[in-house]
Amino acid sequence: MIQSLHTAATGAKNQQLRIDAIANNVANIDTDGFKSSRVCFKDAVYQTMRSPLQPQDGTKNLGLGHGVLVSDTMTDFCQGTVRMTGRALDFALEGEGFFTVSGAQGETLYTRCGLFSVSVEDGGAYLVTQQGYYVLDDSGGRIGLPGDVEGVTCSEAGVLSDAAGTPFAALGIAAFDNPQGLFKTGGNCYAPSEASGPAKEAGDARVRQGCAESSNVDLVDEITKLMRAQRAYSLISRAITTADEMESVANNLRR
Template identity: 45%
Template structure:
């Protein structure tokens, strides 16, 4: 009976984590270029059931619940929205803008809402494209992209692609970093960049609401199992000879 308590409790914990992920998707519905995340569940370790017969059947096993084994990010493309703002950019198809972080590391994003930073370099003022957090946007040569002519920016971005983009690690602020699972970045991908557009998130509200209801129902059923197991344990403890 104790195993039933543990199994149902593990299911409730897993669905709570699933609910957290779904709520984060809904919260980022209007986040530019946000990519939705899904929970991947995995059954827990199996145990052999006791039996007096010999030899013991090899398939006489019982599970010990469930857990969230991984989170899978879906990099499907969001819809393009025209803004008319000359510093908004959206990538058609695969690829990421390459950013230079203040610590010298590279990160990658699909969020093309950029700004201009004017900096004094020697005796001249240089205008460079940056993110809202001041990260440099890199050009085809891996250098901070300088803005001289607004009409000639779209073809100068350094676009990177990955063998397995789902292996990228999210570090917040719509940015990702390379990992062993994602593979090494391939630079110079010939992507089409549209100026005056942004990419919306790929979150489908109807889909998220359906997933939310499923998670809620699974949680309720697991709680019912927990209550039933607790009641049966109470009855067993109250038996008298």
Template identity: 40%
Template sequence: MIRSLWTAATGMKAQQLNIDTISNNLANVNTNGFKKSRVNFQDLMYQSLREAGTPNNQGSQVPAGIEVGHGVRPAATQKLFAQGSFQQTGNPLDMAIEGDGFFQVVRPNGQVGYTRDGSFKRDSNGRIVTSDGYPLASDITIPEDTTDVSITAEGRVMVKQPGNEEVTEVGQIELSRFSNPAGLKSIGRNLFAETPASGGPTVGVPAEDGFGTISQGYLEKGNVKVVEEMTNMIAAQRAYEVNSKAIKASDQMLQQANNLKR
């Protein structure tokens, strides 16, 4: 059987995953805090028909061997944590991280989730929560009679209440960062979970020890560039097409061999 049939098939399967990844990037172009993914590929094993350095009939060594590759495989889908653009909203509980760091929220199972989506709300108990009701790990509660909320670049949450000229600090937002954020696991709902590959979180205060600052009244949009993704999609589509043509050419070669007459 001609090797190219199976080799080209691996190329088609790899480009299908590439298109799937690009589609997910484009689908989340307006998702707050979304980080796009990129597929990394590796070539497969090679069959050596002649080793480099093999002695020839004249007693010298051949300078190059003969190797036939067996295709490609996806090696990883890597998250790219480049900063997304900011959108001003004016909402006092909208926050964007300018620089490194993740907001920490408590999931229903008690484990901590990490997110760059700063579109927070206030629940019936006054806690600062995500759109799904997951509270900040800092457990900050805003009093019911609050007339104004301000959040500093360092993450200090200040409120103003009736009859009090002074602002009152009700909590401190902390951020987490990882030595290998690409190793985080995407679990949906704009959340990541730590893994052995990401390492444990380092928790700190915004604007200190290399953590980013918090911008109140802004949201970080996804870092997907539509033109770039469309270009990647065209390239993937053409690669899929050319691999399908390689399969067709191999089939035609087999057909011609089958039609040979003595």
């Protein structure tokens, strides 16, 4: 009986993780550059129980399951809808790739959100993210802006030019062999890991100036998944109640 309670409890815990992931997706449906995620599960270890019948009867040993475990959290990096904003410092990426930024501790991070602004300090103006992270160029340095920010233009390759048409920087755009290996750090940013591999040049990415990439969350799909998860959670709760009642009956049996 204890095993049945444990098996059902693991299912309830993991369904709660699934519901939390869905809730996070829905909460970020209006977050530009956000990529939805989903929790994947796998069977826990099976305990082999010998069949009471003889092997020649053609029967196999029984496998007693021990519930499920979280195997991975997958991120859907498919393209979000690109919409016009009209701001000179709004950029959207089409294709695979990430903008390169400098995190709060100076570490290199990557993001799909290209809604940038200006930070004035030390007599200069720098391109920063909504979180205040410095946007980096293709050589890893901060991008300094000219005086006429509204006159800044950007090519599809990410080359920034001033009002006179003179190039002064190029947006750092990187790609990864395995984007699923990227680690979410918060603030709509990602950090590389051994699983993702090192950053490389994003040859197929195109930059759209005056645009923003919307979240790729599909609300209808998320609501459907939420209903399924809630139904599964309800069934698991009933299984826990049934197992508890069976254990209570067994404990109260009289010889």
